[in-house]
Amino acid sequence: MVYLTRKAEFAASHYYDNPDLPPEENRRLFGKCNNPNGHGHNYVLEVTVKGEVDPRSGFVIDLKQLKDVMHREVLNAMDHRFLNKEVPEFLHQIPTTENIAIAIWQRLVTKLERAKLHRVRVYETPDLFVDFYGEA
Amino acid sequence: MKAHLSRRYLFSASHRLHSEAMSDEENHATYGKCNNPYGHGHNYIVEVTVSGQVDPKTGMVCNLVDLDGFMEREVLCRFDHENLNTLREFARNVPTTENLCIRIYEIVHRGFREVHLERVRLEETMMNSFEYRG
Numbered sequence: 001m002v003y004l005t006r007k008a009e010f011a012a013s014h015y016y017d018n019p020d021l022p023p024e025e026n027r028r029l030f031g032k033c034n035n036p037n038g039h040g041h042n043y044v045l046e047v048t049v050k051g052e053v054d055p056r057s058g059f060v061i062d063l064k065q066l067k068d069v070m071h072r073e074v075l076n077a078m079d080h081r082f083l084n085k086e087v088p089e090f091l092h093q094i095p096t097t098e099n100i101a102i103a104i105w106q107r108l109v110t111k112l113e114r115a116k117l118h119r120v121r122v123y124e125t126p127d128l129f130v131d132f133y134g135e136a
Numbered sequence: 137m138k139a140h141l142s143r144r145y146l147f148s149a150s151h152r153l154h155s156e157a158m159s160d161e162e163n164h165a166t167y168g169k170c171n172n173p174y175g176h177g178h179n180y181i182v183e184v185t186v187s188g189q190v191d192p193k194t195g196m197v198c199n200l201v202d203l204d205g206f207m208e209r210e211v212l213c214r215f216d217h218e219n220l221n222t223l224r225e226f227a228r229n230v231p232t233t234e235n236l237c238i239r240i241y242e243i244v245h246r247g248f249r250e251v252h253l254e255r256v257r258l259e260e261t262m263m264n265s266f267e268y269r270g
Binding site: 016018020021029030031093094095096097098099101102126127128129130131132133135136 | 137138139140141142143144145185190193194195196197199200201
């Protein structure tokens with residue numbers, strides 16, 4: 001089994017707010033991240049797939065195909081967007097790094113040919129990242 | 137849905153690798169430049185990985201403010217800008233990065249009970265890192 005990771009960057013804004021909670025509770029839970037005008041990050045996405053090496057091509061997966069899937073399914077939707085207002089998953093769900101990683105997994109998991117999705121890692125900053133392995 | 141959250145912190149500390157159980161020659165042979173008598177320093181990066189269900193109320197595995205506060209109080213205040221060899225933790229233990237990584241794991245595992253601790257990873261330099269999963 002060989003693991004292959006492809007990276008991509010996207011720039012997006014977001015804010016943290018739960019509309020079912022009162023404003024004071026939102027401010028207490030989320031601090032500056034609750035600013036309704038949003039703030040931004042250069043997110044770094046790492047998509048790791050796993051599979052056996054095809055003896056004919058020497059590939060685990062065609063990187064061009066992986067790159068196209070990542071652009072089509074994730075980057076076109078999230079890059080240079082205000083996540084809370086423009087991405088369907090986050091109209092009613094807080095776009096925390098955890099939920100972004102899960103949403104990206106769900107967008108990619110059925111779209112790969114030959115290789116299996118192993119992990120989605122999302123860096124919100126260089127010092128904060130989330131891994132999702134598809135576990136319920 | 138279960139997710140793994142990792143957070144990285146920087147602290148600067150000095151240490152010298154020297155074991156009282158070995159002769160001077162053995163220490164020099166085992167530790168090389170790391171045995172220099174005045175010690176040397178590193179900008180350590182400690183990476184803490186916790187895991188758990190994403191709370192539907194907050195969208196988080198754990199509250200970062202709590203984790204950051206705990207790490208500041210119990211780890212960074214303890215080790216930042218210190219000479220590790222002078223600390224109680226390393227009175228009978230060589231302050232290798234392996235031992236420091238285990239020590240930090242124990243501190244977090246015992247003291248931060250909000251969420252499951254997966255591992256502590258410690259980068260000594262850009263080239264060397266160590267990981268402990270308990």
